[in-house]
Amino acid sequence: MEFLKNLGLTEREVKVYLSLLELGSTTTGPIIAKTKLQSAKVYETLNKLKEKGLVSFTIISRTKYFQASDPKELMNIWNEQKRKLEEIMPTLQNKQQQSRSKQIVVIHDGYQAYKALFNRLQDELKKGDFYWAFAFKNEYYDSSASFFLKHFHELLKEKKIDDKLLGHVSVKKAIRQNFKDNSNLKMKFTPNETPLGVIIIKGKVINLIWGKRPTAIEISSEQIYEQYKNFFLELWKKSKK
Numbered sequence: 001m002e003f004l005k006n007l008g009l010t011e012r013e014v015k016v017y018l019s020l021l022e023l024g025s026t027t028t029g030p031i032i033a034k035t036k037l038q039s040a041k042v043y044e045t046l047n048k049l050k051e052k053g054l055v056s057f058t059i060i061s062r063t064k065y066f067q068a069s070d071p072k073e074l075m076n077i078w079n080e081q082k083r084k085l086e087e088i089m090p091t092l093q094n095k096q097q098q099s100r101s102k103q104i105v106v107i108h109d110g111y112q113a114y115k116a117l118f119n120r121l122q123d124e125l126k127k128g129d130f131y132w133a134f135a136f137k138n139e140y141y142d143s144s145a146s147f148f149l150k151h152f153h154e155l156l157k158e159k160k161i162d163d164k165l166l167g168h169v170s171v172k173k174a175i176r177q178n179f180k181d182n183s184n185l186k187m188k189f190t191p192n193e194t195p196l197g198v199i200i201i202k203g204k205v206i207n208l209i210w211g212k213r214p215t216a217i218e219i220s221s222e223q224i225y226e227q228y229k230n231f232f233l234e235l236w237k238k239s240k241k
Contacts, residue, residue: 007077009052012037016045017054020068025058027065052077103221114214117206118152125201127160132232134198135167135175139210146178157184166194166236188239200228 004014012035019034020026032042046066049055053073057066108117125131139145156163163185167175172189179185197208205228207217219225 004074007074007081010045010048012041012045013049013052013054016042017049017068020055020066021071025065025067027063031066103219103224105220106218108216108218109213111214114216117216117218118148121201122152122155122159125156125159125161128162129202130162130164130200131156132162132164132200132229133166134195134232135165135171136197136208136210137168137171139197142210145210146174150178150182153179153182153185157182160184164188164232164236166190166232166239168192168194188236188241190235190239192235194235195228198228200225200232 004017005011009017015035015037016031019031023030023034028039028042028046031037031046032039035042037045046055046057050057053076054069055066056069057064059065108114121131136145136149139149153163153165161184165175165179165185165187167187167189169189169191175187175189179187195207197210199206199208203220203222203225205219205221205224207219209215209217
């Protein structure tokens with residue numbers, strides 16, 4: 001009867017309760033004989049079962065006769081445990097949410113680490129996901145950087161990712177030239193200053209630095225992600241193609 005233990009009954013309590021169900025109204029002697037427990041342990045266990053509403057007693061000629069409560073009382077214990085669990089559920093969920101909202105920063109330093117990050121993003125992003133980015137400026141005049149970005153956005157095109165690029169008007173010509181064959185990539189431009197080389201994907205913001213030693217700073221944070229996402233969408237609406 002492992003289930004009874006799951007309700008919070010000890011092994012001794014299960015033995016005594018089940019013996020009472022079989023014996024009916026009885027003194028402690030038959031219980032001791034049936035459970036093979038010491039007398040003191042039987043009395044102690046009977047008292048605990050009484051506290052749980054699973055045992056009652058009557059006195060006949062100054063002798064106590066114990067009897068098990070209706071097994072349906074176990075349902076009341078089950079429902080009480082369920083009620084208590086429902087009460088603490090918001091607290092448990094809040095603890096889980098706090099752990100999820102922890103901010104994690106990973107730095108991908110050097111070209112190989114940089115490339116490995118983009119390979120991982122390529123694998124993780126699925127059809128229907130989005131990849132939004134604040135474009136670089138001078139990096140589009142660097143042939144290695146422009147080729148790297150062009151190739152990656154082609155991979156996004158193959159997977160039908162919602163691909164948006166928001167750039168500064170000063171590099172509009174260079175960006176359009178770089179991605180002229182990519183019909184999936186949506187581009188807009190703004191005269192406003194924006195973050196440079198920033199990727200926004202669900203739950204993450206990734207800051208990119210090209211230069212002699214490419215570096216990517218990957219931030220997993222719901223709060224930062226929401227801020228960047230909202231800023232991107234607000235600026236996207238105001239910007240022109």
